[in-house]
Amino acid sequence: MSNLGKDGCNLVTDGCNLVTIGSTRVGTVDIGDITFRRQNYRKMTREQWKALQSSIDKFGFKGFILVEEEPGGKFGIVDGHHRYEALKARGIKDVPIMVLDANDRTAADLAMLSFNVSGEVIPEVYFDFIKELQSAVEGSELAALTANREDFLAQMEGLLNSSDTTD
Numbered sequence: 001m002s003n004l005g006k007d008g009c010n011l012v013t014d015g016c017n018l019v020t021i022g023s024t025r026v027g028t029v030d031i032g033d034i035t036f037r038r039q040n041y042r043k044m045t046r047e048q049w050k051a052l053q054s055s056i057d058k059f060g061f062k063g064f065i066l067v068e069e070e071p072g073g074k075f076g077i078v079d080g081h082h083r084y085e086a087l088k089a090r091g092i093k094d095v096p097i098m099v100l101d102a103n104d105r106t107a108a109d110l111a112m113l114s115f116n117v118s119g120e121v122i123p124e125v126y127f128d129f130i131k132e133l134q135s136a137v138e139g140s141e142l143a144a145l146t147a148n149r150e151d152f153l154a155q156m157e158g159l160l161n162s163s164d165t166t167d
Contacts, residue, residue, distance in 0.1 A: 017029060017094070018097075023101060024098065024099075024101070025098070025099040026097065026099070027096070027097065028094040028095060028097065029075060029094070029095060029097055030093055030094065030095075031084075031087065031088055031092065031093050033073060033074055033075055034065065034067065034074070034075050034076075034077060034084060034095060034097070035074050035075070035077070036076070036077055037068060037076025037077060038076075038129070039125050040077075040082075040125075041122050041125040041129050042081075042120060042121055042122065042126075043120050043121075044082055044120070045120065049082070052082060052086050053086055053089075056083075056086050056087070061083065061087060061092070063096065064080070064096045064097055064098035065080035065083060065098075066078045066079040066097075066098050066100055067080075067097045067098070067099055068099070068100050069099055075099070078100050106133065106136045109129070109133055110137065110142075130142070
């Protein structure tokens with residue numbers, strides 16, 4: 001590792017295209033090193049997809065795909081599934097990423113919930129995702145991060161539990 005900072009700045013390379021600024025790692029990685037750590041529970045309408053593509057075509061991609069570092073030098077998407085797909089469709093090989101400093105999968109999942117505020121929800125995938133998190137997270141925290149009320153989550157849990165017994 002080399003310290004590239006000056007004037008008290010902490011800017012450290014890790015031997016690839018990532019640098020650490022303070023406690024945040026950012027940089028670019030090959031698109032082949034990015035994975036879907038879980039299925040995205042949101043989908044875009046055709047109009048939203050066209051708007052995203054047009055924005056990238058007109059302005060370029062200005063931002064990061066938020067990822068969680070995985071074993072083997074791979075990076076799983078936490079936020080940016082649609083942007084990743086748009087970059088991939090354009091044949092872009094070097095993808096800007098920001099590595100989430102999550103200490104476990106649940107923390108990364110909660111981050112995914114809090115960052116995903118656009119696109120239409122795919123109910124079955126979303127419900128499975130919430131059900132998995134309900135065993136690890138307090139209802140009030142889950143409600144706050146999903147922008148859902150606790151009574152909605154409780155009703156959803158009831159529906160999920162009733163569908164489990166009827167299968």
